[in-house]
Amino acid sequence: MKSLEELRAIKAKMQNNVQLRGVEDADSVIRVVVGMATCGIAAGARPVLNKFIEEVQNRGLKNVLVTQTGCIGVCRLEPIVEIITPTGEKTTYVKMNADKVSKVVHEHLVNNRVVEEYTIGNADK
Amino acid sequence: MKELSLNILDIANNSVKAKAGVIEIDVSESENADIVSIDITDDGCGMDEHMLAKVTDPFVTTRTTRKVGLGIPLLRQQAIDTDGHFKISSQPGKGTKVHADFRLTHLDRPPIGDVASTVVSLIFASPDIRFLYKHKTDKGEFMLDTQEVKEQLGDIPLNEPEVITWLTEYINENLQSIEGGKI
């Protein structure tokens, strides 16, 4: 059974690892914003958020900041995720799910290629 | 909502929006008493009587992006539809309490679902809020106080991925030991 004391080991390990997020250059941060209003949650935003957290950790993407927001504005296209690059370019992905998240992480966050087929511009095609 | 744990996430997000410093989430499930209940208490901005009287009406919201608030009316309806009860009380400047219970064996009762995932999403998004999560079953009781987690971690933020992963496992292990969250 896990106990809270194990957290001290995590702490010790992380303190040795100087690459804590605060050290990152703010200019290189990519922001991932997941819409978590009632309609987003009902449509499946929680597993989408959790998949981003998991993928970002597994791939060690230190320059990616996953956050959440309330309503993004288009209920029928939820779950919605916005990705904002350090230069301020925004891509809006719609009707997301965990599988789509894996692809977006690999293509967009790692290789810097927008996954056009999941974007809002392609939503009604 | 497909899972009660999603309602919990949604209602607790209201507390986050209300600038709460402490949010308490109590889940209790009892086959013996045939009831599942959820209590969410915060010390946020609260609501005045006027707002409170209207808040279960789906046409009430202080949000600006659309005209209806859905979270509270939805939870209320789900409770009532399963022979349960809903209650909300609030005081401006003091905080808000939301209670919902459901008849455990009612055919329309949604499953409790992944509460660990809900609690962890909340902590991840608001690492500075103190969350108290209590979960009770006929077998026992489990409590997580993020203040205690913070005391162990010192200056390491709660939303570091390693910590989040650990918390998820910790909650799930404890829930298993009291056979919680399975119904």
Ligand SMILES: Nc1ncnc2c1ncn2[C@@H]1O[C@H](COP(=O)(O)OP(=O)(O)OP(=O)(O)O)[C@@H](O)[C@H]1O
């Ligand atoms: N814990 C709380 N503290 C203070 N005010 C609250 C709280 N919960 C709800 N409210 C008020 O009641 C309103 C309605 O809440 P409700 O959850 O039903 O809808 P909403 O949050 O506005 O939108 P959504 O559909 O995304 O949930 C909120 O906009 C807010 O003004």
Ligand code: FES
């Ligand atoms: S309320 Fe549905 S997208 Fe905002």
Ligand SMILES: [Mg+2]
């Ligand atoms: Mg709400």
